[in-house]
Amino acid sequence: MKQLPFLNDAAGHRVAVDPRRPAIIVPVQATAPEEIARQCRAITDTGVVDVIEWRIDPVLASIAEECCAGSRAAAPQEFAEAVLGLAAHVSTAGLPVLITLRTGFEGGSADVSEDVYTEILTTIITGLSESSGLSESSGLSESSGLSGASGPAIPTAGTTWALDVEIDRRGAAELIDMAHDRGLSVVASHHNFARTDSAEVLGATFTRMAAAGADVAKIAMMPGTRADVAELLRATALAEEALAVPVLGISMGQLGRTSRVMGADFGSCATFAQLGESSAPGQIAVADLAGIVDRLYG
Numbered sequence: 001m002k003q004l005p006f007l008n009d010a011a012g013h014r015v016a017v018d019p020r021r022p023a024i025i026v027p028v029q030a031t032a033p034e035e036i037a038r039q040c041r042a043i044t045d046t047g048v049v050d051v052i053e054w055r056i057d058p059v060l061a062s063i064a065e066e067c068c069a070g071s072r073a074a075a076p077q078e079f080a081e082a083v084l085g086l087a088a089h090v091s092t093a094g095l096p097v098l099i100t101l102r103t104g105f106e107g108g109s110a111d112v113s114e115d116v117y118t119e120i121l122t123t124i125i126t127g128l129s130e131s132s133g134l135s136e137s138s139g140l141s142e143s144s145g146l147s148g149a150s151g152p153a154i155p156t157a158g159t160t161w162a163l164d165v166e167i168d169r170r171g172a173a174e175l176i177d178m179a180h181d182r183g184l185s186v187v188a189s190h191h192n193f194a195r196t197d198s199a200e201v202l203g204a205t206f207t208r209m210a211a212a213g214a215d216v217a218k219i220a221m222m223p224g225t226r227a228d229v230a231e232l233l234r235a236t237a238l239a240e241e242a243l244a245v246p247v248l249g250i251s252m253g254q255l256g257r258t259s260r261v262m263g264a265d266f267g268s269c270a271t272f273a274q275l276g277e278s279s280a281p282g283q284i285a286v287a288d289l290a291g292i293v294d295r296l297y298g
């Protein structure tokens, strides 16, 4: 199994013990700076998590709501700058951070158009690579709790950043190239919260992600039957053998939990677990999952 390419020293040693062992990723979905920092610290303190997934779609949803209350539309630039203002609070945890803007197209809470998605991610890619901009004022009111700019500047240098890019968004390939030019790893993703695609379609999607230059190819599907879970695992295993990049296959919901526990045996380089609020159906509490992973792998 090819490993997740953006582990750092804080995390890497666990996966290095046994190359069959999946990396453990835990999402953070808070919107206020202090709560983001608190959750990130709690994740690091577990001592078993390899990567934080920072879900920024809830941040964007909060800003959109705030702007609506003031009867004006929020600009993509404003979204992106708010996120950059918060980035330092995530990087205090010391773990690699996967930034994910999950759109409404794929079950997330960011109701954005194709163009706005591209514009937000472009600004985030640029801003992250210019670390001096990370702690500057986002321009949002501090009372909103969404400005990460209040308080002293917290250095973000040294943080390993990666970016989720939804492969079906219009500018996906360009975003992947741009992220690479700026030194970010990319996880290409595709989700279906209603059903599971056929193994052929899943295979084609994995291949499309690799062809677009992604560093990791990730698919999450909702199963309706046990056979759907098997289909997803089979497609993941075949893609792991055929492609040069690491793959990640998730079958969601209670039915799909085999993929979260034993996915690595089918080629998945990582598994998502929850601490507090889950970000998708079927996620297992991180302490429980890490305990199982510890017993199954080194």
Ligand SMILES: O=C1C[C@@](O)(C(=O)O)C[C@@H](O)[C@@H]1O
Binding pocket: 027, 053, 055, 100, 102, 164, 189, 191, 218, 220, 250, 252, 272, 273, 279, 280, 281, 283
């Ligand atoms: O893509 C994924 C996988 C996921 O949907 C899951 O099923 O665990 C959880 C999301 O937060 C993440 O972005």
